[in-house]
Amino acid sequence: MKLTIIGSGYVGLTTGACFAEVGHQVLCVDNDEAKVKSLQAGEIPIFEPGLESLVRKNVAARRLQFTTSTEEGVDHGEVLFIAVPTPPQADGSVDLSFIEKVAREIAQYLSSYRVIVDKSTVPVKTGERVASTIRRHAKPGAEFDVVSNPEFLREGCAVADLMRPDRIVIGGNSDRALALMQKIYEPFVAPVLVTDINSAELIKHAANSFLALKISYINALAEICEVSGADVLKVAEGIGADKRIGRGFLNAGLGYGGSCFPKDVSAFIAIAEQLGLPFDLLKEVQKINIRQVDRFLDAIREALWVLKDKKIAVWGLSFKPNTDDVRSSVAVNLVERLVAEGALVSAYDPQAMPKAAELPMASKIRFASSALDAAADAEVLIIATEWPEFASADLASLRSTMRTPLIFDGRNLLDPVAVRDFGFQYRGIGRGIVAERG
Numbered sequence: 001m002k003l004t005i006i007g008s009g010y011v012g013l014t015t016g017a018c019f020a021e022v023g024h025q026v027l028c029v030d031n032d033e034a035k036v037k038s039l040q041a042g043e044i045p046i047f048e049p050g051l052e053s054l055v056r057k058n059v060a061a062r063r064l065q066f067t068t069s070t071e072e073g074v075d076h077g078e079v080l081f082i083a084v085p086t087p088p089q090a091d092g093s094v095d096l097s098f099i100e101k102v103a104r105e106i107a108q109y110l111s112s113y114r115v116i117v118d119k120s121t122v123p124v125k126t127g128e129r130v131a132s133t134i135r136r137h138a139k140p141g142a143e144f145d146v147v148s149n150p151e152f153l154r155e156g157c158a159v160a161d162l163m164r165p166d167r168i169v170i171g172g173n174s175d176r177a178l179a180l181m182q183k184i185y186e187p188f189v190a191p192v193l194v195t196d197i198n199s200a201e202l203i204k205h206a207a208n209s210f211l212a213l214k215i216s217y218i219n220a221l222a223e224i225c226e227v228s229g230a231d232v233l234k235v236a237e238g239i240g241a242d243k244r245i246g247r248g249f250l251n252a253g254l255g256y257g258g259s260c261f262p263k264d265v266s267a268f269i270a271i272a273e274q275l276g277l278p279f280d281l282l283k284e285v286q287k288i289n290i291r292q293v294d295r296f297l298d299a300i301r302e303a304l305w306v307l308k309d310k311k312i313a314v315w316g317l318s319f320k321p322n323t324d325d326v327r328s329s330v331a332v333n334l335v336e337r338l339v340a341e342g343a344l345v346s347a348y349d350p351q352a353m354p355k356a357a358e359l360p361m362a363s364k365i366r367f368a369s370s371a372l373d374a375a376a377d378a379e380v381l382i383i384a385t386e387w388p389e390f391a392s393a394d395l396a397s398l399r400s401t402m403r404t405p406l407i408f409d410g411r412n413l414l415d416p417v418a419v420r421d422f423g424f425q426y427r428g429i430g431r432g433i434v435a436e437r438g
């Protein structure tokens with residue numbers, strides 16, 4: 001089928017490449033000229049395992065193309081996916097101006113039947129607004145349907161998630177549009193859940209908020225473990241073994257970050273409030289998340305006394321491993337706070353340093369050439385992102401290069417016993433029992 005994706009960022013590009021891979025003719029539109037030029041030249045602006053080869057292969061096969069022209073996009077695809085940003089506003093509610101603008105642009109060029117699909121994460125009832133906006137701006141009698149098709153991919157494994165999703169959610173109220181959507185997803189082996197538009201929109205915010213809630217739950221337990229002398233890893237294993245709970249998203253750490261959970265939890269709180277229903281449970285989720293970094297910093301201050309002029313090594317800047325995305329990264333937030341207190345930070349990340357170098361804090365830290373280089377002469381090493389290469393670090397060399405052997409593991413990546421054998425003092429998250437034994 002001929003498909004158009006409007007917005008060729010993280011979701012647009014990965015989705016477009018996967019649609020092309022299963023045989024669809026995909027045109028990706030973006031209004032960022034430089035981005036489109038580099039995509040046309042075969043340069044992929046994000047680090048995502050498997051994406052580059054997928055894009056190159058499908059561009060070569062002429063199943064995947066890029067343009068800056070929305071008019072061309074509306075002309076090309078019978079189904080138009082909107083994958084533009086839905087960033088947070090100062091009060092936490094969603095800025096829908098990108099969606100509204102695209103709806104108006106589509107309306108301007110509508111000449112024959114099109115299905116307009118919201119793939120961006122949007123508040124419930126946005127589909128209704130998109131439809132009324134298009135109706136207002138299109139020629140009288142223009143034929144179209146609006147569908148909600150939220151995206152559940154995770155960065156770092158986006159291609160695998162898209163090719164084999166747990167489920168595909170399609171919200172719509174027109175048989176014609178729903179039939180086309182089912183046809184698009186036919187090549188993907190995944191259960192398809194068809195709903196009304198409002199339910200589909202709600203599913204996305206509800207899913208992300210529930211996952212954030214799971215993370216905050218285990219982080220709250222981590223604090224109890226620290227105080228009571230228990231090990232949160234064992235507790236997570238014990239409760240996660242219950243199939244009704246599941247082990248996923250029970251990794252205690254510095255809390256959730258990234259371009260989605262923080263904004264989507266805030267958005268869901270604002271959406272509920274607009275409906276007259278305060279969602280205090282999610283406010284607590286946010287508080288616990290903020291508290292994780294506060295507690296971690298308190299422990300570092302406790303160990304070092306003052307942070308000013310202390311050499312601190314930080315491993316990891318991306319918001320999670322296997323991505324170079326630093327948007328709302330907890331690691332970056334931590335570095336900013338250390339720098340604000342006068343610490344001398346040396347940071348290393350296997351992929352995210354070019355993107356981190358564009359952030360305001362970049363001029364105030366040293367970007368190291370390797371994990372060991374970051375740790376040279378440091379008084380403390382902080383692990384902020386659990387990149388696999390950090391787990392296999394040469395502990396003997398690390399010990400000899402650091403000034404004082406102190407490790408704060410914000411992602412419970414290292415084995416405390418092995419680390420202590422090399423003479424380090426170790427502190428993880430929620431590992432009270434381990435601390436006692438040490």
Ligand SMILES: NC(=O)C1=CN([C@@H]2O[C@H](COP(=O)(O)OP(=O)(O)OC[C@H]3O[C@@H](n4cnc5c(N)ncnc54)[C@H](O)[C@@H]3O)[C@@H](O)[C@H]2O)C=CC1
Nearest residue numbers: 007008009010011012030031032083084085086120121151
């Ligand atoms: N990043 C992720 O892992 C996921 C994101 N989402 C949601 O998908 C949406 C998009 O997110 P990302 O792809 O991360 O954003 P992004 O910022 O990476 O990409 C958005 C793209 O849209 C382009 N754009 C903006 N206005 C445009 C217009 N009028 N015409 C054409 N292009 C335009 C931008 O230039 C940019 O390239 C958001 O609602 C997000 O919450 C959903 C699931 C996963």
Ligand SMILES: O=C(O)[C@H]1O[C@H](OP(=O)(O)OP(=O)(O)OC[C@H]2O[C@@H](n3ccc(=O)[nH]c3=O)[C@H](O)[C@@H]2O)[C@H](O)[C@@H](O)[C@@H]1O
Nearest residue numbers: 151152153154155215249250251255256257258260319320
């Ligand atoms: O809407 C979105 O954009 C996406 O948001 C998340 O995906 P993503 O943000 O890419 O990454 P996750 O793997 O969910 O991690 C999010 C954050 O939670 C943290 N996390 C995750 C799991 C865990 O057990 N503990 C934990 O602290 C990670 O370190 C990271 O900072 C969801 O998992 C996707 O389903 C969703 O499509």
